[in-house]
């Protein structure tokens with residue numbers, strides 16, 4: 087190991103750089119030391135992997151069947167598969183399989199896996215094959231129906247407006263996995279919203295609204311009989327280069343408006359309702375509405391993709407879990423370095 091702070095400045099300045107065999111870079115430093123950066127690790131070394139990889143949601147997933155469409159209902163499974171879903175028996179090894187899921191998640195904010203046995207055990211096996219889950223006060227894995235077990239609207243049969251989960255954590259879950267194990271009634275369509283695309287539209291129309299949402303700390307709170315979680319953070323977080331990094335957005339968890347005089351609060355309210363309108367636009371290109379059927383598991387990036395659902399009747403049983411963003415990033419980076 088070298089104590090780099092003891093090296094002369096010339097020693098840590100590049101003397102030469104050239105393309106490596108695999109599209110990476112070979113750097114020769116002032117003291118003759120040579121560093122090899124493979125193509126796979128360049129984004130992690132020199133930029134933000136997550137942001138650079140961002141692409142719009144695939145066309146098949148981006149089709150909204152709600153709103154004005156009389157054909158509200160399922161997106162055909164073959165359309166999901168065509169837009170990047172993986173079949174669980176696709177013959178991939180665990181490593182390749184994990185890489186595909188994490189690639190799709192990083193690019194689109196969504197990933198689907200089809201052909202999964204609709205059981206809690208099979209869902210859990212799929213989940214843990216990719217990465218260990220992040221435990222919260224909901225546990226490390228859910229298998230639930232609308233029984234109000236927690237003081238949370240997810241445990242009802244009400245419609246849920248698009249939101250991100252865990253806004254009240256200092257580190258909101260990075261991703262979520264959802265599997266509808268059974269549903270014998272109607273409704274209950276899943277609504278997925280590319281929050282970053284909605285923010286791009288908001289920033290283009292009203293840069294001042296974007297500035298307010300990304301610079302104003304808000305308090306977010308969850309309270310039930312057993313737990314009190316609270317965090318203070320802006321709705322929108324960007325990285326050092328100004329690229330979108332994280333969206334926190336749940337009107338039910340928002341604990342008031344920011345401190346300030348009436349005009350400050352009024353301006354913030356206008357920015358908030360602007361974004362609220364965009365992410366609740368069922369016909370926007372960033373909104374996808376589809377029926378999640380037993381056998382298809384949906385992964386989504388909880389820092390980018392908002393999720394909601396329409397109201398439903400009957401018994402609807404869901405299984406799912408959270409991942410930490412950093413745990414997934416570590417898994418992804420290790421695979422890319424291999």
Ligand SMILES: [Fe+2]
Nearest residue numbers: 240250251393
């Ligand atoms: Fe949720």
